[in-house]
Amino acid sequence: MGLMDIAIIGGGPIGIACGLEAQKNGLSYVILEKGPIVNSLFNYPANMQFFSSSERLEIDEIPFISKEAKPKRDEALEYYRRIVTSNKLNIQLFEKVLEVEKANDIFHVRTNKGQYQTNHVIVATGFYDIPNxxxxxxxxxxxxxxxxxxxxxxxxxxxxxxxxxxxxxxxxxxxxxxxxxxxxxxxxxxxxxxxxxxxxxxxxxxxxxxxxxxxxxxxxxxxxxxxxxxxxxxxxxxxxxxxxxxxLTGYKPNFQFLEMLGIHISEDEKRLPEYDPETMETNVENLYLAGVICGGMETHKWFIENSRIHAKMIVRNVLDKKHK
The missing domain is CATH 3.50.50.60 (FAD/NAD(P)-binding domain)
Incomplete structure (x- = not known):
């Protein structure tokens, strides 16, 4: 694959939303997920019931029908899997990002399976991988x-x-x-x-x-x-x-990975990454954050329901830059 418009790191609900938005707008993209589809949700407890109702977990206005008002984990897994398969999203599973380097305005993304070159990167990795x-x-x-x-x-x-x-x-x-x-x-x-x-x-x-x-x-x-x-x-x-x-004392984002990308992180206990709330672009040009990762240690601030909009904000900014 040649030079792409966007590489999306993380294949959770928000990463999938970013892929959908890129695809709808004719942008070339890849979603890189280190585990199965929506890996973080897959690792939730088997009987978990969401706090949010099903319509608040929907992405791209695709209906989410559940038996109860607040869906269970397995219903969410099925919902997001069907979105990926029915829309034929370009998602690479069990492919972990090891390194991202930027040279001459091009991001070089190295994974355990290969390498990608892209003009823009979206980090949508959530926070569930590192326990406190x-x-x-x-x-x-x-x-x-x-x-x-x-x-x-x-x-x-x-x-x-x-x-x-x-x-x-x-x-x-x-x-x-x-x-x-x-x-x-x-x-x-x-x-x-x-x-x-x-x-x-x-x-x-x-x-x-x-x-x-x-x-x-x-x-x-x-x-x-x-x-x-x-x-x-x-x-x-x-x-x-x-x-x-x-x-079960909570989890935190992979700050080491964000710092490796060159993203500034506040030095207080909140550890907030730097980004423009209008575009979601970080202090690194053409590098964006989406989803719960934006909240640093305040992992209760961002959810699927209030960060779905990040996909549209980012893709709009990418298109604006492309058309200049």
């Missing part, structure tokens, strides 16, 4: 996982779930309902306020009735083969018998 670590002794034990898939695995086991957001609360409830003995380790004084509104009362009731044990204002101190040591109010410590730890 606890950074405690024992975190590398096989019993510890930063991802959660199916509660059946934990039936009859003592499970500690670390976190207070949607992923942690969903895991705690599902594992308890499959017969696990669940402890919740929560850094703050309460269950997270952003937990889905129909789930939050459920977990609070399970805690209040004693079905799930919650330790508030607590952090993990050490993880052992058969136990877990936590620090809670006023520095006191407690040892909890334990078989598995689900450390």
């Amino acid at each position: 670590l606890l950074n405690v002794p024992g975190e590398d034990l096989p019993k510890v996982s930063h991802y959660y898939n199916n509660p059946h695995y934990y039936a009859g086991q003592k499970v500690a779930v670390v976190g207070a957001s949607n992923s942690a609360i969903d895991a705690a409830l599902e594992c308890w309902r499959k017969g696990a003995e669940v402890s919740l380790i929560i850094r703050g004084p309460e269950v997270g306020q952003r937990v889905k509104y129909w789930v939050r009362p459920d977990i609070i009731n399970r805690i209040e009735e004693g079905s799930i044990t919650a330790y508030y204002n607590s952090t993990v101190k050490t993880i052992h083969e058969d136990s877990l040591e936590i620090t809670y109010e006023k520095g006191a410590t407690k040892t909890i018998p334990n078989d598995f730890v689900l450390a």
